Amino acid sequence: MTTAKPCLVHSQANSNLGLSGPCPRTAPPCAWRQSQVDMTDPALESASHKADLLLTQTRNLSSRARGYNQRVISESDALAEEVVGVSRALKRDLQAARVALQSDDRWEEVVNQLERAQGVLHGNGPAGDLRRYAKTRQPYVLSLLLGPSSNVVALRKDQSQQMKVDYHRFRNRSAYTMFAFAAVLQWGLRRTQALSESRDGVSMAPVLLVGVQLFVCWMLFYYVASALRESVLKLNGSHIRPWWIHHHYWAAGTSCLLLSLPVDSPTFRKAINGFLWWPMLQSVVILTQNRYQRRRMYTRIALGKNSTMDVVAGDGVGAHGQLVFLYPLLFLLQGLQVYLGGVMIKHSYWAMLRTEGYLNLENRDDDLWGNRGFFLAGCLMIFMAWNNFYNTVGSLVGLVAKKSKGGRRVTASVEDDD
Numbered sequence: 001m002t003t004a005k006p007c008l009v010h011s012q013a014n015s016n017l018g019l020s021g022p023c024p025r026t027a028p029p030c031a032w033r034q035s036q037v038d039m040t041d042p043a044l045e046s047a048s049h050k051a052d053l054l055l056t057q058t059r060n061l062s063s064r065a066r067g068y069n070q071r072v073i074s075e076s077d078a079l080a081e082e083v084v085g086v087s088r089a090l091k092r093d094l095q096a097a098r099v100a101l102q103s104d105d106r107w108e109e110v111v112n113q114l115e116r117a118q119g120v121l122h123g124n125g126p127a128g129d130l131r132r133y134a135k136t137r138q139p140y141v142l143s144l145l146l147g148p149s150s151n152v153v154a155l156r157k158d159q160s161q162q163m164k165v166d167y168h169r170f171r172n173r174s175a176y177t178m179f180a181f182a183a184v185l186q187w188g189l190r191r192t193q194a195l196s197e198s199r200d201g202v203s204m205a206p207v208l209l210v211g212v213q214l215f216v217c218w219m220l221f222y223y224v225a226s227a228l229r230e231s232v233l234k235l236n237g238s239h240i241r242p243w244w245i246h247h248h249y250w251a252a253g254t255s256c257l258l259l260s261l262p263v264d265s266p267t268f269r270k271a272i273n274g275f276l277w278w279p280m281l282q283s284v285v286i287l288t289q290n291r292y293q294r295r296r297m298y299t300r301i302a303l304g305k306n307s308t309m310d311v312v313a314g315d316g317v318g319a320h321g322q323l324v325f326l327y328p329l330l331f332l333l334q335g336l337q338v339y340l341g342g343v344m345i346k347h348s349y350w351a352m353l354r355t356e357g358y359l360n361l362e363n364r365d366d367d368l369w370g371n372r373g374f375f376l377a378g379c380l381m382i383f384m385a386w387n388n389f390y391n392t393v394g395s396l397v398g399l400v401a402k403k404s405k406g407g408r409r410v411t412a413s414v415e416d417d418d
Contacts, residue, residue, distance in 0.1 A: 076133065083121075083134045090118055122239075128157055129237025139231035139245065141224075152232045160236045167229050172290055174222050179283035181215050186276045193273075209263040212272055219279065220255035223248040243391045247384055254380045257373055265370030267348060274340055278381075281333050288326060330392050337385035344378030351375060 094114040101107040123129035132153050142150065154160040185208060192203040227248035234240050258275075261268050351371030362368045 080134045083130050087121060087131065087134070090114065090121060094118060123237045128160060132235060132237055136235070139234065141227045141245075141249070142231050142235075145228065153235055163229075163233060163236060164238070167233060168290060170225070170229065171286055174226075175283040175286040175290070177218070178222070178279050178286075181218065182276045182279045182283070185211055185215060186273065186280070189269075189273050189276075209269075213259065213263060216255050216258045220252055220259070223252040223255065227252070241391055241395075243387055247388065250380060250384050254377055254384075257377055257380070261370055261373040265367050267367055267370040267374055271344055271347070271374050274343060278333075278337060278340055281336055285329055285333050288329060327392065327396060331389070334385045334389045334392070337381050337388070341378040341381030341385065344374045344381065348372065348375040348378070 094111070097107055097111045097114055101111050121130050133155075138148065138150070138152075142152065146152070154163065188204065188208045188211070192205045192208055195203045196205070227245055230238070230240050230245050230248070234245070263269075348371035351366075351368045352375055354366075354368060356362050356366065357368040357372075
């Protein structure tokens with residue numbers, strides 16, 4: 001019978017530690033490990049104990065989070081189905097009641113009750129807009145930039161309200177920036193033109209033209225950011241007309257077109273002076289909307305006439321002061337937009353009739369691309385102005401129609417008044 005050879009490594013270690021006897025390789029490792037534990041630092045024992053406790057705590061926390069997620073998913077799916085069902089039933093019954101009201105005035109109370117229910121569904125209840133709990137299709141810009149599976153709906157009311165506050169702050173900051181940037185460029189370009197004609201002093205024309213390109217880049221950022229923010233707000237219950245979001249798409253496309261034009265183009269240098277008047281007036285309109293309509297909207301929210309997630313948009317909320325001051329300012333902006341677009345088309349349409357430059361390189365002295373670019377920009381300006389005018393008039397007609405009904409439409413409140 002053979003005996004196990006002693007482990008020289010462990011024997012040497014035992015002798016260094018003052019332990020007697022070798023540690024056979026075939027012997028159970030308990031004695032060796034016990035000697036290690038006995039010699040362990042107390043701080044290490046305490047850290048090991050805390051690590052075990054934290055591992056147990058994180059595992060329990062993960063199990064709780066899993067159960068919470070399962071309950072939330074189950075409850076949200078059931079809530080989404082119920083919201084969709086109630087919305088369809090409410091739409092069907094309200095349409096039938098309005099038809100019956102045309103022949104029988106006794107249906108007025110039923111219509112009022114259904115409109116109150118619709119108001120709660122659209123955001124006048126304690127939970128805000130209930131439609132955000134339903135699974136709706138995301139706006140195109142969110143699907144394009146964030147992906148179709150992204151979720152930007154805030155279920156907590158304080159978070160959705162903070163989105164609204166941040167949006168209004170963004171509009172205010174952008175309006176001041178837009179006006180200051182455009183005004184400085186407008187003054188600088190006019191000064192450059194005067195110095196160039198008198199041949200006196202340094203014109204700083206290259207610096208100003210680079211500044212124009214930077215301003216157009218900033219305009220592109222502003223319109224894309226506005227489209228993103230308003231799309232997120234719409235998913236969270238804000239009532240924004242689709243065109244005011246689509247307008248940002250077209251304006252961003254116009255900014256991209258202007259960025260593609262050569263800054264040394266004579267047409268670009270002539271047309272950009274007039275173009276800068278449009279963002280200056282637009283910033284004035286934005287500041288006026290934010291200053292006047294936000295105060296008015298707080299009153300309407302308190303009265304239950306607007307949802308708590310409603311924001312100041314292209315048409316906003318209506319009141320007598322808006323009819324007297326804000327709407328004329330909007331029509332003035334749209335008229336300026338049409339005028340600028342017409343001037344661009346008038347002075348550059350001839351380039352579209354030329355055959356050069358479509359399939360081959362153009363002669364640099366002809367400035368065909370500069371003229372064609374401003375022709376397309378003029379067409380986009382008129383297109384946006386027309387749709388702005390159409391939606392503004394639609395908002396105005398709807399406002400007048402509501403007032404002519406004498407307030408028959410009753411918006412929702414949380415509790416029944418009966």
